[in-house]
Amino acid sequence: MVVNKKRTVHASVKDERLVKMRRNQMIRGAVALFKQKGFHRTTTREIAQAAGFSIGTLYEYIRTKEDVLYLVCDSIYDQVRERLQGMDVDKGTLESLKLGIAHYFKIMDEMQDEVLVMYQEAKSLSKDALPYVLKKELEMVGMFETIIRRCIDNGELVMDDEHIDLLSHNIFVQGQMWGFRRWALAKNYTIDDYIKVQTDLLFTGIEQYQTQL
Amino acid sequence: MVVNKKRTVHASVKDERLVKMRRNQMIRGAVALFKQKGFHRTTTREIAQAAGFSIGTLYEYIRTKEDVLYLVCDSIYDQVRERLQGMDVDKGTLESLKLGIAHYFKIMDEMQDEVLVMYQEAKSLSKDALPYVLKKELEMVGMFETIIRRCIDNGELVMDDEHIDLLSHNIFVQGQMWGFRRWALAKNYTIDDYIKVQTDLLFTGIEQYQTQL
């Protein structure tokens, strides 16, 4: 899998360890604020404060406010991907696909704040930064595609490219959907319900609910 | 069906016909701008200019910038819902459900600008206005639910409430998805491809693609 070359954000501070640490503080603070008020309504001073340092220090580690957003999105994707590694991609059984979906949905549930932020604010990234983030998304979609293709290789499924591709997207979006439509879903489902029902629909298809009149 | 009581936006001008006309100009201009630069990066002056009148006049028809966003979202939902009326909700066959989905996806395709705007900017609505918009969304989800329930009433399907509800949400989200993931989907699908493949997956379910080893 081709790995996305990192888009670097300029820091005035040289100590790499320090940069990493400060940026983590920054990201943690920013996620909380972005979730609460959105990127545009959050000020750089608030970000600095939430991160626990001064506005001047903030700007030692980034160049523009948008850099914060990029770092946040980048970090979230990395976290999601990292956690997704636990998934067994190679088994090649429908069961393992189900498990993968469940695993992914759980992650989306646990990282709901982050996912929501990234989901809603990524569009504010500049034309410059957006592609990096979108590429990461495609990589994640690709993980589901890989699982599905393993099933096909294994003789468990027969499916053409278009269906594979869209199915992967659907799974990916349904994971995010648990975050961005929580306002509507959380009334009726726990995450486990959601996983169960969503998996049912995904695997069984409407026609299976057909009655023979 | 409980109809959403309209949340009114205050206008200084009395002539209702005039208010409606001016607001339509405003909405048209705003949609174009919001799509291009987002709500936050669009200024009230730009909205006024795009609408064809002065900033002073703009404020004769709204109270705050957020009112414009509300009017935009409100109007988009109304348009979508209006166009959705053509759907035959009562037939109660799987075929009519398929047609309904296709119809809805087509609308989403034709109104992609508006849908994208509403989809990305609605979150900027105040806690005050958001519920009105969300309620409209639920109404639209409800339309699919209705169609599905007709099928059940008709003996074409057997499905419990949870599955019905989530299926409706899925259909709704997949319609929006054609708008907000266009960057990834448009490379591989026309809207007709999208409708076909999406319908396949929705109706058939993964297990139908299973081979008997």
Place this chain on the structure above:
Amino acid sequence: MVVNKKRTVHASVKDERLVKMRRNQMIRGAVALFKQKGFHRTTTREIAQAAGFSIGTLYEYIRTKEDVLYLVCDSIYDQVRERLQGMDVDKGTLESLKLGIAHYFKIMDEMQDEVLVMYQEAKSLSKDALPYVLKKELEMVGMFETIIRRCIDNGELVMDDEHIDLLSHNIFVQGQMWGFRRWALAKNYTIDDYIKVQTDLLFTGIEQYQTQL
């Protein structure tokens, strides 16, 4: 004489009369401030305040702080040039050249604040604006050149181009010198002394002070 095409500074306000008036207020205030603290140490808020309006209003009439500097320089040159029109350029006698010099030096004396500002701050203009100002300077140098050439046409002088050119520059610089070396000159000379002695040196030349040993 080729006239410099005006470099325009953008104003949001449309009423041209108002723009002219507000800019004059602005220029008056800015000259005083620039003289006292220089361009860089003067803030836009101070300029607005000195002009008698708010910072927001200031920015209705300019786009950047540098625009103020340009307007100031531009205006000063225009004033100098306008006042210089009174000079009789066409007479073509050495006497009229003397009168022209005296006239110019007097103007430099009366406009000492403005001249100093323009003289010291013009270099802060962007690469974009500087040429316009420099061109105006050359126009003024050209006025002296014209006077001198009239004398030559008139048969009062014989002088080649290089000498004419540099003589014009010298006169021009000596006028400014009364402004920018006031700290050294004002101790020993009134403006009338300055005119007299400077004219002596210019017309007579060192060698005329030679004694025949």
Place this chain on the structure above:
Amino acid sequence: MVVNKKRTVHASVKDERLVKMRRNQMIRGAVALFKQKGFHRTTTREIAQAAGFSIGTLYEYIRTKEDVLYLVCDSIYDQVRERLQGMDVDKGTLESLKLGIAHYFKIMDEMQDEVLVMYQEAKSLSKDALPYVLKKELEMVGMFETIIRRCIDNGELVMDDEHIDLLSHNIFVQGQMWGFRRWALAKNYTIDDYIKVQTDLLFTGIEQYQTQL
């Protein structure tokens, strides 16, 4: 001749040799930067970097940014004065005056960067430091005065104090003028042309170009 008592700039570092060395590095870097962007647009970090050490170290050798400007101006004057020492001040002939002027103009040509910086930025010195620099300027003007007076003592010239004083200033300013009006002069003159024509005008005077009609 009364010598200017040095205004000292505080250094935390004790080793005088080191202080001198570091400050020379600093001045060299600063002159280049000031020429390019002016004093105000140059940051202390840039100065430190250009000097080859850290911002912290910079502040071991100065107290404020303005100290750098003072050191720069001071150093430039010292250099000019030192190079001017080669001039034969005592000969007391018009020829030696001419040579002195040519020598001075050549120095101004060779040190054009430095002269321009000092010329344009000296005004940014505080009320505190400015007098020291101005005094140095007067000393240099005084060198020309001395030469002229020698000529008078020698019986080569007859001239009163006012004329002597202003003539010295004129010579001094014309030297600087080669630097600050280079944009206009360099098109038509080499430094040698400039020396020749300027000397002609200075010695001969306009009236000598008079024709007998």
Place this chain on the structure above:
DNA sequence: GATGAATGAGAATTCATTCAT
């Protein structure tokens, strides 16, 4: 002596909103 991370006052600029005409 040297370093460079931290600081926060200060600066330019924007823009939603008002209100007199």
Place this chain on the structure above:
DNA sequence: TATGAATGAATTCTCATTCAT
């Protein structure tokens, strides 16, 4: 009703200076 000039709070970003290591 329509206009658009005026306002100033709010925002991003910079940079001289300090001080712990």
